[in-house]
Amino acid sequence: MIRKARAQDIDAIITITKACAKYMVSKEIFQWNEHYPNRAAFQKDFDRAELYVMELHENTIGCITLSTLMDAEYTPIHWQTKNSNNLYIHRLAVHPEFQGQGFAQKLMDFAEAFAKNHNFESIRLDTFSQNERNQNFYERRNYKQLGEIYFPKQSKKPFYCYELVL
Template sequence: MIRKATPSDLNQIHRLTQACASAMIKQGIYQWNEHYPTKSRFQKDIELQELYVLEIDLTIQGIIVLTSIMDDEYIPVQWLTKNENNLYIHRLAVHPDVWGKGYAQQLMTYAETFAKNNKYQSIRLDTFSQNKRNQQFYKTRGYKKLSDIYFPKQSQHPFYCYELIV
């Protein structure tokens, strides 16, 4: 079941993303660290009602943030559509214990359906340049790779921006 996150989910969400960060680091992917994502970031996501969880048997196995707010880092990107009525995806994560079970696909299908039902013109996101699996994931779903952006507190490597016209 996918539902909006509540304040009582915060600790479980934070543990899930810490497990993801550790698992990615073991694979040589230094995407998440002590600076991102933070518990306070998730708290804000919950307050804004933008954080959704995939819950299976009362355990949160995945998360996704759906927002209409464009981050400043995205301003210089040459997007496929105008900067009006776009859905942005952030912090997509699935617990490493259940990687490969299709849960990220379920979360993305939910996001894409949400975008269509709410008449967004496109979905925009970024993924780490060193995370080849994520790049293939978005390409397979029809997202077009655009510009690079940087998050210096996360990595010296770029993040690739993607867009899907809905």
């Protein structure tokens, strides 16, 4: 089940994202670290009512943020649609113990249905240039890679921006 996050979910979300960061580092993917994602980011997502969690047998196993705000880092990208009616996906995570079972697909299905039901023109997101698994995941869902941006606190390597026109 996917639902809006509650304040008490943030601890579980931090546990999930720390486990994901540790797992990625073990695969030599240095996408998440001690700076990101962090409690402040999830608190802001929660305060804006943009944070969702996935539960399995009453345990939180994943999360996703669905935002209408475009980060400043996205400004130089030549998007396929105007910057006016877009949904942005951030901080998609599934605990490593539950990865490979289709839960990320379900979170994305939820996000895409949400975007269509709210008449967004497109969905935009970014993923780390060194995370080929994520790139393939989004490309199989017909997201188009459009350019790269940088988050210096996370990595010296770029993040690729993707868009799906609805």
